[in-house]
Amino acid sequence: MDRIQLSPDLELSRLIYGMWRIGDDADTSARHVHAKIGACLEQGITTMDNADIYGGYAAEAIFGAALKASPSLRAKIEIVTKCGIVAPAGRHSAVRGKHYDTSAEHITASVEASLRDMATDYVDLLLIHRPDPFMDPDVTGSTLDALVESGKVRAVGVSNFRPWDFSLLQSSMEQQLVTNQIEISLLAADVFTNGDLAYLQERAIAPMAWSPLAGGKLFQNAGLMAILERIAGEQGVDPTAVAVAWLLAHPASILPVLGTNNLDRIRKIGDAAKVSIDRETWFELYTAAIGKPVP
Numbered sequence: 001m002d003r004i005q006l007s008p009d010l011e012l013s014r015l016i017y018g019m020w021r022i023g024d025d026a027d028t029s030a031r032h033v034h035a036k037i038g039a040c041l042e043q044g045i046t047t048m049d050n051a052d053i054y055g056g057y058a059a060e061a062i063f064g065a066a067l068k069a070s071p072s073l074r075a076k077i078e079i080v081t082k083c084g085i086v087a088p089a090g091r092h093s094a095v096r097g098k099h100y101d102t103s104a105e106h107i108t109a110s111v112e113a114s115l116r117d118m119a120t121d122y123v124d125l126l127l128i129h130r131p132d133p134f135m136d137p138d139v140t141g142s143t144l145d146a147l148v149e150s151g152k153v154r155a156v157g158v159s160n161f162r163p164w165d166f167s168l169l170q171s172s173m174e175q176q177l178v179t180n181q182i183e184i185s186l187l188a189a190d191v192f193t194n195g196d197l198a199y200l201q202e203r204a205i206a207p208m209a210w211s212p213l214a215g216g217k218l219f220q221n222a223g224l225m226a227i228l229e230r231i232a233g234e235q236g237v238d239p240t241a242v243a244v245a246w247l248l249a250h251p252a253s254i255l256p257v258l259g260t261n262n263l264d265r266i267r268k269i270g271d272a273a274k275v276s277i278d279r280e281t282w283f284e285l286y287t288a289a290i291g292k293p294v295p
Helices: 030-041 059-069 071-076 104-117 137-150 163-170 196-202 214-220 222-235 239-248 269-274 279-290
Strands: 003-007 010-013 016-018 047-049 078-083 123-128 153-159 177-183 208-210 255-258
Touching: 003 153, 003 177, 010 078, 010 123, 016 030, 030 059, 030 071, 059 071, 059 104, 078 104, 104 123, 104 137, 123 137, 123 177, 137 153, 137 163, 153 163, 153 208, 163 177, 163 196, 177 196, 214 222, 222 239, 222 279, 239 255, 239 269
Parallel strands: 016 047, 016 255, 047 078, 078 123, 123 153, 153 177, 177 208, 208 255
Antiparallel strands: 003 010
């Protein structure tokens, strides 16, 4: 499995296991979660993506139970988590409504809760989950800097930020924002032309891609599926692997985040790295995705 260097002292596996729905599994035992992590590690997938809000603020604790049961796992993986969304669930059940909070108090408290729930002394990568229209960049930036300096967080980045949001926060920081986790898939291909990806490429910042299979909607598109199935048949993989390989082929060094609770599917995540996508094939899929030839 290839690895991507996000900062001088942090690299992630090119494919990332996402834990958004880990709490939806019928079996959330430490044993079963350990099996999922093990299936990832067998393929060289060492990076696990989480967030404080996932599973109604329960996903980190489910993951942490597996780390408590097998402490040696921590040294074999990189943990990504996020904060900044506050919703009326779990430990925030008393709030009146969903909102964003990028204050020093909230970010610091969220990181402390994440460390406790995931049974770890540090997070490898902390992301601000969504741009906050009420953000004070000086406060948010200095808080992220302090967390890195404390050793509780190795590196920081953002998620769902537009270029101007990214620039605003970065302008108030000493640490570098090392990634932006954004939606990228064959059905969310605007990033290739709207400036989001170009902004990151210009700065040599590798993006993370959430929902790389468009939440399953990809497989409801008959035209795309015909092409994906043809390529999959030629290369001996599932169409899912081809759709992910389409992202891997792009020169922006995209890191897809893939989440599934099915062990058999987890064991096949790495197949995407086996698929060859040349320029003509990339554009064949792209034009099918946007529904028209390129100009």
